[in-house]
Amino acid sequence: MKKVDILKKLRSSGLRPTKQRVEIAKFLFDRDTTFHFTIESLENHLTKKTSCKFALATIYNTIHAFKKAGHLSEVDVRGKKTYFDTNITNHHHFYDNETSELIDIDTSEIVIQKIPKAPNGKKIKNVEVFINLKN
Amino acid sequence: MKKVDILKKLRSSGLRPTKQRVEIAKFLFDRDTTFHFTIESLENHLTKKTSCKFALATIYNTIHAFKKAGHLSEVDVRGKKTYFDTNITNHHHFYDNETSELIDIDTSEIVIQKIPKAPNGKKIKNVEVFINLKN
DNA sequence: TTTTTACTTTAGAATTATTATAAACTAGAA
DNA sequence: TTCTAGTTTATAATAATTCTAAAGTAAAAA
Numbered sequence: 001m002k003k004v005d006i007l008k009k010l011r012s013s014g015l016r017p018t019k020q021r022v023e024i025a026k027f028l029f030d031r032d033t034t035f036h037f038t039i040e041s042l043e044n045h046l047t048k049k050t051s052c053k054f055a056l057a058t059i060y061n062t063i064h065a066f067k068k069a070g071h072l073s074e075v076d077v078r079g080k081k082t083y084f085d086t087n088i089t090n091h092h093h094f095y096d097n098e099t100s101e102l103i104d105i106d107t108s109e110i111v112i113q114k115i116p117k118a119p120n121g122k123k124i125k126n127v128e129v130f131i132n133l134k135n
Numbered sequence: 136m137k138k139v140d141i142l143k144k145l146r147s148s149g150l151r152p153t154k155q156r157v158e159i160a161k162f163l164f165d166r167d168t169t170f171h172f173t174i175e176s177l178e179n180h181l182t183k184k185t186s187c188k189f190a191l192a193t194i195y196n197t198i199h200a201f202k203k204a205g206h207l208s209e210v211d212v213r214g215k216k217t218y219f220d221t222n223i224t225n226h227h228h229f230y231d232n233e234t235s236e237l238i239d240i241d242t243s244e245i246v247i248q249k250i251p252k253a254p255n256g257k258k259i260k261n262v263e264v265f266i267n268l269k270n
Numbered sequence: 271t272t273t274t275t276a277c278t279t280t281a282g283a284a285t286t287a288t289t290a291t292a293a294a295c296t297a298g299a300a
Numbered sequence: 301t302t303c304t305a306g307t308t309t310a311t312a313a314t315a316a317t318t319c320t321a322a323a324g325t326a327a328a329a330a
Contacts (some may be wrong), residue, residue: 015327018278039316055280060317074267076213080288080316096257105251114246118268119238122231125269130211133253134260153307174287190309195288205300215287215317 005028023052024062029071032088036075036102039063042084059102075102076128094130104133141165147203158187159192159197164206169222171210171237174198177219211263227264240266 006025010017027046028035037045039059046054063084066072075083075093083102092105111130118124141160145152162181163170170181174194182188198219201207210218210228218237227240245264253259 016277018326020279023140023256033308038197053280057281058279059277074213076211078209078211082316094251094254094257096254099262101203103180103254109249109251110247111249112245113248114244115266116240116244117228119229119231122229122270123270125232125267128265128267130263131250131253132260132263133257151306153297155308188309192289192310193308196307217287 007072013065013071015065015069015073019052020054020058021052021062021065023050024059025066025071028086031086034085034104036083036085038081040081063100075101076130077102090126092131094131094133096133099131105129144206148200148206150200150204153191154187156197156200157192158185159189159194160201160206163201163221164223169220169239171218171220173216173218175216211265212237225261227266229266229268231268233268233270240264 001023003026006022006029007017009026009029010021017019024042024046027042027049039056042063043054043056043059045060046052063072067074068085070088071086073088074087075085077083077095077100079100085102085104087104090106090107092110094103094105095101096103110129112129115124115127138161141157142152144164145156145160150156159177159181161225162177162184174191177190177198178189178194181187181194182242195216198207202209202219205223206221208223210220212218212235214235219236219253220239222239225242227245229238229240230236230248231238247262247264250259250262
């Protein structure tokens with residue numbers, strides 16, 4: 001993703017392209033494959049890979065802004081930390097509890113034949129499949 | 136579940152049947168349907184329904200002991216609090232984001248036709264299906 | 271361009287859920 | 301009964317996250 005596109009992405013979401021936001025956006029969106037991270041792991045990567053300084057609160061602010069703008073999704077993983085995903089399409093996950101690693105599964109890889117009706121007055125918003133791994 | 140059985144359940148798990156443990160076990164296991172709770176909601180119920188006093192730490196200790204003994208399971212729900220479930224069989228969940236309510240789904244209610252192979256060197260431990268609800 | 275204004279970043283304090291600690295308590299064995 | 305190891309408890313500590321208010325900055329207005 002070119003710098004111009006990064007700027008466009010931010011502006012079109014109503015986010016001023018500040019130095020920090022541009023660096024975080026470049027780091028997250030300028031890649032070929034999906035990236036899963038926690039705020040802590042992202043902070044480590046940013047301090048290693050960029051020369052820019054980031055207050056922890058800025059990383060939280062930015063990630064929440066990106067999520068709100070629909071550029072990131074959140075993944076339910078047991079544990080204290082929140083996981084984010086650059087893959088914002090509807091999809092599923094493998095989770096390796098040994099390494100705390102998430103792996104995306106495309107919706108086409110899982111076919112559900114039978115599913116219960118939603119309870120009275122409710123509708124199904126989406127279906128998430130989580131496959132826990134072991135060695 | 137009779138009091139005798141509660142005591143048996145505790146003893147057979149290597150847990151001394153203290154006043155607090157017995158009260159919590161009676162509250163959790165003496166019912167017909169599955170119960171979902173957080174430590175906070177459990178504390179509220181206990182103070183309302185029993186005359187016994189509970190330090191918050193005791194509730195945490197007891198719930199973890201019950202979980203370790205296999206009498207409770209933990210459910211992955213987005214958010215800060217940990218959810219527990221008296222249903223320890225393999226099963227799935229509806230989750231109503233409006234009310235933060237979990238509803239059990241029996242494994243027989245969901246049939247998966249196609250599922251991807253586990254990544255190299257890994258095996259599938261279990262598959263959890265999470266159906267998010269909306270109004 | 272300069273000025274202004276509203277949005278951002280920042281360091282540090284506050285909050286929330288959970289876990290650790292160490293002293294007082296208690297169930298069950300001796 | 302007495303003893304001992306397991307428990308409970310209040311409180312402190314920790315960890316992830318959010319809040320706050322002052323200082324900084326992008327972009328609009330003059």
